[in-house]
Amino acid sequence: MKDLPLRDVYRLIEPGPVVLLTTSHKGPANVMTMSWHMMVDFEPPLIACVVSDRDHSFTALRATKECVVAIPPAEMAETVVAIGNCSGRDVDKFEAFHLTKGEAEKVSAPLVVDCFANIECKVVDTRLVNQYCLFVLQGVKAWIDPARRGSKTIHHKGMGSFIVDGETIELDSKMP
Amino acid sequence: MKDLPLRDVYRLIEPGPVVLLTTSHKGPANVMTMSWHMMVDFEPPLIACVVSDRDHSFTALRATKECVVAIPPAEMAETVVAIGNCSGRDVDKFEAFHLTKGEAEKVSAPLVVDCFANIECKVVDTRLVNQYCLFVLQGVKAWIDPARRGSKTIHHKGMGSFIVDGETIELDSKMP
Numbered sequence: 462m463k464d465l466p467l468r469d470v471y472r473l474i475e476p477g478p479v480v481l482l483t484t485s486h487k488g489p490a491n492v493m494t495m496s497w498h499m500m501v502d503f504e505p506p507l508i509a510c511v512v513s514d515r516d517h518s519f520t521a522l523r524a525t526k527e528c529v530v531a532i533p534p535a536e537m538a539e540t541v542v543a544i545g546n547c548s549g550r551d552v553d554k555f556e557a558f559h560l561t562k563g564e565a566e567k568v569s570a571p572l573v574v575d576c577f578a579n580i581e582c583k584v585v586d587t588r589l590v591n592q593y594c595l596f597v598l599q600g601v602k603a604w605i606d607p608a609r610r611g612s613k614t615i616h617h618k619g620m621g622s623f624i625v626d627g628e629t630i631e632l633d634s635k636m637p
Numbered sequence: 638m639k640d641l642p643l644r645d646v647y648r649l650i651e652p653g654p655v656v657l658l659t660t661s662h663k664g665p666a667n668v669m670t671m672s673w674h675m676m677v678d679f680e681p682p683l684i685a686c687v688v689s690d691r692d693h694s695f696t697a698l699r700a701t702k703e704c705v706v707a708i709p710p711a712e713m714a715e716t717v718v719a720i721g722n723c724s725g726r727d728v729d730k731f732e733a734f735h736l737t738k739g740e741a742e743k744v745s746a747p748l749v750v751d752c753f754a755n756i757e758c759k760v761v762d763t764r765l766v767n768q769y770c771l772f773v774l775q776g777v778k779a780w781i782d783p784a785r786r787g788s789k790t791i792h793h794k795g796m797g798s799f800i801v802d803g804e805t806i807e808l809d810s811k812m813p
Contacts, residue, residue, distance in 0.1 A: 469795075471795060472794050472795040472796075475653075475672050475673065475792075475793050475794065475795060476653055476792035476793060476794050476800055477651075477652055477653010477654070477792055478653070494812075496651050496676075497651065497675045497676045497677065498675055499673045499674055499675035499685065499686070499687065500672075500673045500687070501673065501687055501769050501771060502687075502769065507769065509675065509685060509769075509771065510675070511675065511676070511677055511678075538806060538808060539808060542808040542809065542810045545810060545811070545812050546809075546810065546811045546812075586765070586768075586769075588764055588765065589762070589764065589765065589773075592762075593677050593678065593683065593762075593773070595677060595685065597765075597769070613803070615806075616651075616652035616653055616792070616802075617651050617652060617810075617812075618648050618651065618652050618805070619645075619647060619648040619651060619813060620648075620810070620813065621807055621808050621809060621810035621812075622805055622806075622807055623805065623806050623807075623808060624652055624802045624803065624804075624805055625803045625804050625805075625806060626792075626800045626802075626803055627789070627800065627801045627802055627803025627804070628800075628801050628803070629794070629798055629799065629800050629801075630714060630791075630798075630799050630801060631797055631798055631799075632714060632715060632718040632797050632799060633718065633722075633797060634718045634721060634722065634793075634796070634797035635721070635722045636670075636721050636722075636793075636797075637795060637796065
């Protein structure tokens with residue numbers, strides 16, 4: 462994993478891939494599957510996400526205010542769904558799914574080395590947590606596996622239906 | 638356009654497509670291109686989005702608290718980018734891009750008939766508007782063109798690079 466400039470984080474999140482979110486709090490580190498997230502600002506990169514208070518990760522995220530957002534390649538789709546189908550209350554998911562932890566630089570939550578990109582994040586706004594379980598995260602350090610940069614990702618359409626990235630088209634946009 | 642149950646709105650938004658957002662306020666209705674949005678709750682459907690205060694639509698959205706989120710099919714990609722490359726301050730975009738307005742049922746902003754789905758929305762939370770331009774919308778009525786249901790969409794990777802939906806895979810997910 463090599464350093465990814467923080468200004469490039471939005472290019473991973475904005476397309477709307479299914480991601481993994483790791484936390485570390487009392488007991489083994491945990492990982493969940495997440496699909497409700499969006500960019501809020503470019504640099505420093507701010508990411509909003511919804512982590513249900515029924516999820517085991519909710520307590521860890523609220524208590525530690527730290528997490529890692531990891532981007533799994535499409536090849537990991539079955540594992541990503543399996544991670545979403547069980548709870549860290551019952552299972553050490555890193556162990557159960559043979560995931561490789563990496564040491565983060567600025568947070569206690571682990572990187573997921575199996576993913577092609579990882580974003581270390583700190584919670585910077587909790588005003589909408591009580592009502593919507595909506596956290597605002599700031600990316601504080603990002604990593605990419607250069608050999609797998611540009612990996613295809615998956616997008617959740619609901620009910621177990623996932624879209625895999627297709628072709629990329631280049632258009633003359635004035636937007637970053 | 639036929640009625641789409643509100644409980645199905647998340648299946649349009651969760652995959653992270655580039656969308657259009659229409660508003661109506663003082664002068665011709667306006668439309669912008671938006672890519673920073675996420676689901677916040679299933680039913681009633683809540684959608685968070687970031688509309689920059691540099692965008693002409695920001696003032697309209699904050700003042701009227703109403704908008705329509707329209708989902709363009711991939712075939713509209715060039716028009717979607719062109720809509721994003723200019724401002725409603727200078728251009729009547731519905732006219733310039735030959736878009737067809739439809740009358741919404743519960744909001745004053747227009748539907749975009751060229752899109753395959755439309756979600757009429759009201760702003761329900763503005764606590765994060767001043768700091769992040771982050772609005773929480775509630776979908777109050779949704780529409781779909783049955784003939785174009787399941788249209789491929791586009792996802793923005795930044796700098797004019799867009800991913801078109803590829804194949805759909807079905808996995809045994811316990812998540813809605």
